[in-house]
Amino acid sequence: MDIRINGQLALVTGGSGGIGSAIAWRLASEGALVAVHYLQNREGADETVRKIRDAGGQAESFQADLTKVDQINALIVQIQAYFGASIDILVNNAGQMSRRAPVLELTEEYYAEMMDVNFKSSVFLSKAVLPGMVGKKRGKIVNIASLAAHNGGGLGVSLYASAKAAMLAFTKNMAKEFAGHGIRINAITPGVIANTSNDRFKNEEIRKSIIAGIPLGREGLPEDVAGGVLYLVSNLSAFVTGETIEINGGMSMR
Numbered sequence: 001m002d003i004r005i006n007g008q009l010a011l012v013t014g015g016s017g018g019i020g021s022a023i024a025w026r027l028a029s030e031g032a033l034v035a036v037h038y039l040q041n042r043e044g045a046d047e048t049v050r051k052i053r054d055a056g057g058q059a060e061s062f063q064a065d066l067t068k069v070d071q072i073n074a075l076i077v078q079i080q081a082y083f084g085a086s087i088d089i090l091v092n093n094a095g096q097m098s099r100r101a102p103v104l105e106l107t108e109e110y111y112a113e114m115m116d117v118n119f120k121s122s123v124f125l126s127k128a129v130l131p132g133m134v135g136k137k138r139g140k141i142v143n144i145a146s147l148a149a150h151n152g153g154g155l156g157v158s159l160y161a162s163a164k165a166a167m168l169a170f171t172k173n174m175a176k177e178f179a180g181h182g183i184r185i186n187a188i189t190p191g192v193i194a195n196t197s198n199d200r201f202k203n204e205e206i207r208k209s210i211i212a213g214i215p216l217g218r219e220g221l222p223e224d225v226a227g228g229v230l231y232l233v234s235n236l237s238a239f240v241t242g243e244t245i246e247i248n249g250g251m252s253m254r
């Protein structure tokens with residue numbers, strides 16, 4: 001079976017840094033054409049694109065606020081017009097946990113903020129690309145959730161964890177609905193991944209205590225998650241759908 005994804009058009013959301021940038025690079029190095037999405041960090045997205053192009057690949061950056069359905073739909077139209085093809089691979093990676101909030105301090109605004117970027121975005125991006133995938137009778141969607149979806153996460157991340165858990169249920173339901181169309185839909189739940197914006201929550205002491213709880217003895221890297229995505233979008237996983245892959249160094253085993 002071939003790991004190459006030559007000529008397939010991939011959209012990686014949140015490709016301006018961290019995990020998304022590593023996913024975009026990995027898919028491009030196996031032959032995909034990559035649409036690198038960003039919200040504010042154009043420089044980061046363009047850096048991802050430059051790295052791919054310098055290595056002989058094809059990529060372009062695209063901006064959108066994925067909490068807005070009209071911007072999601074416009075993004076898909078723009079990408080498909082630019083590459084002259086419909087999207088084969090969607091990686092719902094954009095997401096964030098801007099700050100921690102205890103349950104008694106939750107507000108309607110914070111609820112919308114967490115649910116919209118971490119869950120609603122993946123729902124309406126999937127809805128926007130699925131008709132094209134059904135037309136081609138092939139497609140892959142990978143949803144980047146979080147270990148927090150399983151264990152509830154640390155204190156103050158209740159809504160982030162809940163949005164990611166919703167993402168996993170949605171993954172399974174969509175996988176059933178579209179399996180007959182040749183479309184596979186899976187998820188990844190990363191554990192603690194270094195070299196991402198999450199680093200801002202950790203000092204050296206916290207880092208050491210986290211690593212002490214990881215059997216493989218280190219934090220994950222964006223490249224570890226990218227490897228999982230490549231598996232899920234290549235033919236190596238041809239018989240896998242509705243699955244969640246845990247990428248956490250053994251921190252939590254299910």
Ligand SMILES: NC(=O)c1ccc[n+]([C@@H]2O[C@H](COP(=O)([O-])OP(=O)(O)OC[C@H]3O[C@@H](n4cnc5c(N)ncnc54)[C@H](OP(=O)(O)O)[C@@H]3O)[C@@H](O)[C@H]2O)c1
Nearest residue numbers: 014016018019038039040041066094095146193196197198
């Ligand atoms: N890092 C970890 O340890 C870890 C662990 C488990 C799960 N995850 C998940 O993995 C994914 C990537 O994480 P990361 O740590 O690499 O994140 P990151 O570096 O903070 O990147 C987040 C991305 O999401 C984009 N984004 C934020 N709000 C957006 C919005 N409203 N519309 C569109 N895009 C938006 C950002 O765009 P701009 O920067 O361009 O504004 C950025 O590209 C996230 O879904 C995260 O929840 C991360």
